[in-house]
Amino acid sequence: MNSFKKYLAEFIGTAVLVIGGCGTAVAVNAVTLSKGGAVPTAATIVAIALAFGLSIVAMAYSIGNVSGCHINPAVSLGVLINGGMSVKDFIGYVIAQLAGATAGAGGLWIVFGSNANLGANGYGENVSALGMNALRAGMVEVVLTFIFVLAVLGVTSKVENGKIAGLVIGLTLTFVHLIGISFTGTSVNPARSFGPAILQGGMALRQLYVFIIAPLVGAAIAALVHRFILKAKD
Numbered sequence: 001m002n003s004f005k006k007y008l009a010e011f012i013g014t015a016v017l018v019i020g021g022c023g024t025a026v027a028v029n030a031v032t033l034s035k036g037g038a039v040p041t042a043a044t045i046v047a048i049a050l051a052f053g054l055s056i057v058a059m060a061y062s063i064g065n066v067s068g069c070h071i072n073p074a075v076s077l078g079v080l081i082n083g084g085m086s087v088k089d090f091i092g093y094v095i096a097q098l099a100g101a102t103a104g105a106g107g108l109w110i111v112f113g114s115n116a117n118l119g120a121n122g123y124g125e126n127v128s129a130l131g132m133n134a135l136r137a138g139m140v141e142v143v144l145t146f147i148f149v150l151a152v153l154g155v156t157s158k159v160e161n162g163k164i165a166g167l168v169i170g171l172t173l174t175f176v177h178l179i180g181i182s183f184t185g186t187s188v189n190p191a192r193s194f195g196p197a198i199l200q201g202g203m204a205l206r207q208l209y210v211f212i213i214a215p216l217v218g219a220a221i222a223a224l225v226h227r228f229i230l231k232a233k234d
Contacts, residue, residue, distance in 0.1 A: 007092045009063035011100035013071035017055045018104030018195050022119025024051035025185070026112060041129075045181045052186075053174030060166025068156075069166070072189040073097055074219035078149040081223035082231075094191075101195030109199055118196035120204035121185040121211045127203065129182040134207070137184045138214040144176040145188040145218030146225075153226040187211040188218070 025048045032044055060069045070076045073094045080090045109115045122128060123137035132140065151172040155165045173188070180186035187193040193211035197204040 003089065003092060006067040006089070007096040009067040009069070010071055010093050010096040011103070013059040013063050013067070013069055014097045014100030014191050014195075015104035015107070016059055017052070017071050017189075018101050018119075018192060019107055020055035020058075021048070021052035021192070022105065022196055023108050023111070024048055025119040026108060026117055029117070045178060048181060049174045049177035049186075052177050053170040053172075055170075056173050057166050057170035060169060064166060067093070071097060071100070071191070073191055074145050074149055074189060074215040075152055077216055078153055078219045078223040078226075081220060082153060082227050097191035098194050101191040102198055103195070105195035105199045108196075115199050115201070118200045118204075119185070120196040120200045121187045121193045122204055122207050123184055123210065124203075124207075127207075128184060132183050134210055138210050140180055140183045141187055141211060141214035142218040142221070144180045144186065145215040146222045148172055148176050148188050149219040149222035150226055150230075153223065154230070157226075157231065184211070188215050190215050 028044045028047050056069075056071070059071060063069050068079070070079065070093055076085065076090050076093045076097070079085050080087070085093070105118045108118050112118075123132040123134055125131045128137065152169055155161050155168045161168070176188055177186045180188070190212040193208060193215075197208040197211075
């Protein structure tokens with residue numbers, strides 16, 4: 001039963017992240033287009049970044065005491081490598097996260113009445129504002145996920161940080177989105193990319209592999225750096 005509660009919390013948290021973050025991205029971009037591009041690009045980036053960051057903050061203080069509020073397979077991989085969870089729970093978390101992200105994307109499909117744009121990540125001239133190719137997009141995602149997961153592992157490694165951990169993690173997610181939106185839309189989360197891409201299909205689905213592999217690589221590097229270099233000795 002305890003495991004079920006954790007998996008359910010991860011499902012709910014990831015769904016909320018997709019609805020809040022990706023939903024804001026779709027809505028803000030739609031408003032921008034309807035105004036003929038009158039809304040400043042900087043404003044749209046800030047709005048989307050805050051939506052993702054605040055979604056994490058809200059969920060951290062809602063489900064954090066149940067599952068730790070990973071809501072991201074990359075974070076779960078980092079925790080696994082650091083010895084903070086079992087392989088069984090890792091698999092259960094990832095399944096719940098992917099299912100939650102898909103449910104969240106499905107909710108956006110219903111709300112917006114179309115699956116043409118569900119906030120999927122992407123690269124290339126028609127998707128990336130900076131025209132990233134697959135290799136460069138992957139490199140961006142590795143670096144940004146490294147930063148994010150390293151921050152998560154660092155702030156959660158000390159019990160005394162419990163009250164502020166959710167805020168720090170949310171601000172860090174906002175930070176990496178501010179950097180990465182113009183490059184790839186910012187994933188740093190395979191589940192967040194999976195849900196929208198699966199339902200949106202087309203190019204988003206064909207490019208999905210980059211936004212699964214790169215964040216996991218970045219998370220693994222962050223976990224190894226934290227465990228063997230930065231982690232305080234007992």
